[in-house]
Amino acid sequence: xxxxxxxxxxxxxxxxxxxxxxxxxxxxxxxxxxxxxxxxxxxxxxxxxxxxxxxxxxxxxxxxxxxxxxxxxxxxxxxxxxxxxxxxxxxxxxxxxxxxxxxxxxxxxxxxxxxxxxxxxxxxxxxxxxxxxxxxxxxxxxxxxxxxxxxxxxxxxxxxxxxxxxxxxxxxxxxxxxxxxxxxxxxxxxxxxxxxxxxxxxxxxxxxxxxxxxxxxxxxxxxxxxxxxxxxxxxxxxxxxxxxxxxxxxxxxxxxxxxxxxxxxxxxxxxxxxxxxxxxxxxxxxxxxxxxxxxxxxxxxxxxxxxxxxxxxxxxxxxxxxxxxxxxxxxxxxxxxxxxxxxxxxxxxxxxxxxxxxxxxxxxxxxxxxxxxxxxxxxxxxxxxxxxxxxxxxxxxxxxxxxxxxxxxxxxxxxxxxxxxxxxxxxxxxxxxxxxxxxxxxxxxxxxxxxxxxxxxxxxxxxxxxxxxxxxxxx
Numbered sequence: 085x086x087x088x089x090x091x092x093x094x095x096x097x098x099x100x101x102x103x104x105x106x107x108x109x110x111x112x113x114x115x116x117x118x119x120x121x122x123x124x125x126x127x128x129x130x131x132x133x134x135x136x137x138x139x140x141x142x143x144x145x146x147x148x149x150x151x152x153x154x155x156x157x158x159x160x161x162x163x164x165x166x167x168x169x170x171x172x173x174x175x176x177x178x179x180x181x182x183x184x185x186x187x188x189x190x191x192x193x194x195x196x197x198x199x200x201x202x203x204x205x206x207x208x209x210x211x212x213x214x215x216x217x218x219x220x221x222x223x224x225x226x227x228x229x230x231x232x233x234x235x236x237x238x239x240x241x242x243x244x245x246x247x248x249x250x251x252x253x254x255x256x257x258x259x260x261x262x263x264x265x266x267x268x269x270x271x272x273x274x275x276x277x278x279x280x281x282x283x284x285x286x287x288x289x290x291x292x293x294x295x296x297x298x299x300x301x302x303x304x305x306x307x308x309x310x311x312x313x314x315x316x317x318x319x320x321x322x323x324x325x326x327x328x329x330x331x332x333x334x335x336x337x338x339x340x341x342x343x344x345x346x347x348x349x350x351x352x353x354x355x356x357x358x359x360x361x362x363x364x365x366x367x368x369x370x371x372x373x374x375x376x377x378x379x380x381x382x383x384x385x386x387x388x389x390x391x392x393x394x395x396x397x398x399x400x401x402x403x404x405x406x407x408x409x410x411x412x413x414x415x416x417x418x419x420x421x422x423x424x425x426x427x428x429x430x431x432x433x434x435x436x437x438x439x440x441x442x443x444x445x446x447x448x449x450x451x452x453x454x455x456x457x458x459x460x461x462x463x464x465x466x467x468x469x470x471x472x473x474x475x476x477x478x479x480x481x482x483x484x485x486x487x488x489x490x491x492x493x494x495x496x497x498x499x500x501x502x503x504x505x506x507x508x509x510x511x512x513x514x515x516x517x518x519x520x521x522x523x524x525x526x527x528x529x530x531x532x533x534x535x536x537x538x539x540x541x542x543x544x545x546x547x548x549x550x551x552x553x554x555x556x557x558x559x
Contacts (some may be wrong), residue, residue, distance in 0.1 A: 119308045124238050125247050127301045128231050131187060134294040135194040135227060137258015138287050139220075141265075142201065142375055143357050143541025155210060157354055157499035159217035163197075163494035166221030167228070169322025171286040171485035174229025175477045176326050178296075179318065183230050184301045190227025191294030198291055202284035217414070227277065232480035234301070237316060238468040240309050240336070241535055242392065248463055251387025253455065261290075267367070269462050271287070325416035330478050338469055338525045338533065339482065345522040346483050347457045347490035348514035354498040355490065355507040356451045362504070363427055363444060365435040372445060376452035383453045383512035384460045391464055398530030406526045409457050415513045416454045423447050423504045464528065468535040 087418075117123055164445025178186050203209040204314075239247040265286050304315040321329075333339060360369050387409070392400050395458050434441045466483055470476045497507055525533070 089503055096157050104108040112347060112428050113133075115308050115310070119302050119306050121243075121247070121307060121309055123237050124302055124307060125251055125538040126254075127297060128187070128234050129251045130297045131191055131227075131294050132231060132251060133190045133258040133261075134297070135258075136224070137255040137548065138261075138296065139221050139258075140192055140198065140255070140260055140290055141261070141263055141377070142198065142284075142287065143353065154212055154499050154501075155204070157358065157495045158352065159200075159213040160495040161492050162214055163217040163221035163224070163501055164488045164495055165273055166218055167225040167488035168485050168492060169490055170222055170225025171229055171481050172225075172330070174226055174233075174481035174484070175330055175474070176323055176479050177226055178230060178233060179325070179326050179474075180318060182303065183234055184298065184303065184308045186226050186230040187234070187301060188298035190223050190225075190230055190247060191291070191298055193223030194294065195288050195291040196220060196225045196273070198284055204283040204289065205284060215327045225484070228484040228488075229477065229481040232466070232484065233477040236463065236470075236476045236480065239306055239472060240311050240313055241467070242311075245388040245391030245464055247388075248391075248460055249384045252384045252388075252460055256377045256384070256456070257372050258377075259295060259372060260377040260381070263372075263377050265368040267374055314407045318477065321474075321550075324559070330482065331475070333475065333478050336481055338528075339479075341521045341525050342465075342483070343486055345518040346462060346486040346509060348511070348518040349462055350487040350491040351514055352451060352455060354495040355504065355511060356448060356455075358498045358506060359424070360448055363432055363434055364448075365433070365434070368434060368436050368441070368445060371436065376449050380456035384456050387457055387460055391461075398468075398534075402468075402526050402529035403523075405521060409454075410460055410515070410522075413454050413458065413515055414519075416450045417508065417515055419447055420451065420508050421512060424508045428503055440550055449451065465529065468529050468533045469525075470535060 134193070142374045148518070174186070196219040197216040200209075200212040203212045235251050236244070249270055267284055301309055304317055309315070361371060389403065393401060427444065432438075432440065433442070434444060436445070462483065463480075465480045467476065470479055494507065494510075497510075
């Protein structure tokens, strides 16, 4: 039996080398559903449901459900500035305390954030917004790093796309439930305004379940895959060595080429939250939070199924998926610029009974779907950039840090009175930069970038084998 006094999901490394022997408990033990990948994905999914899922539900009604976006966006700028640093430290924290405890701790700040919105909504308290945002930023950065590392290492490569879609379905299910709660409490709100304060009480209660559920996660050495393979374990290495390895990864060509893409992925969220809060009635915003969540679940399920489709090679799936998704994104943001220019000239106050409601409200739904697709694809892509198990955690940490940094700047812009057309224009510019640079990396997935479980270290004895096999790797 493994020594439970040691971190659950790491093994000592021989001077930080990659050749550490992997020790698993009872490899011939009968399959247990509790140790299966599906159950582990369900645990992570439920945590995503209670934490970022319900957080997204509040943001999807626009500015956390408040009447105007400026205070909440200022708080979100604090949140994402702190998250940038905690995401970067995610691999170090995971290396010290393990995935389970990092995941559990990462869920704790979300309830404080919701409580702060409740206080502001009901009593006008402003300082708690900044405190709750800071607490959420510190913990959520670690949650992002841990959940991504688990979902990229626990499932085998051939089913990773579907498991990512399954996990993100839970995250979106949080938004579905949140949307239903929002609509139930706010169906009579025909004018611009804020959500009913009772909405937030339900959110706080549900988010308090996250840490307890996270403790059901199994450590990697106990996880059982249906195909009989083992999860690659993470070597325990000194903090200085881990930090050096993370900084070295930041300088890789493929990561630098993808920085605009990961900035683009979440840059839009503050803008679309402000867009919804400034132009649509309370009940229209509540309906949007429900409909967008359902649309996101469907869209990510289709994307995940395509990314695992065996009739196409891994390289074809990577290229076609990326190009199709980015063409859709370009169309959405062209549409957004047209609508935003119209709304800037004549500010509307739209309810679902108004004749001009559909064009602007439908745009919001497509913006949220576009975000879900780019977010899902980014995780899938990260899994194939890693050359060893530890790099999965590092890539997850640094990519999430880039996303948080972009969202921090975008939230800062949205906290001011800057015209929204400026934010929409910046998002379109990031799309134009991310498309060609991202494709330089994507076109080599399955050829050069084959993931930690498909990568063969470059040695004299393995060089020829790598050349023979890497050209047609399939996940």
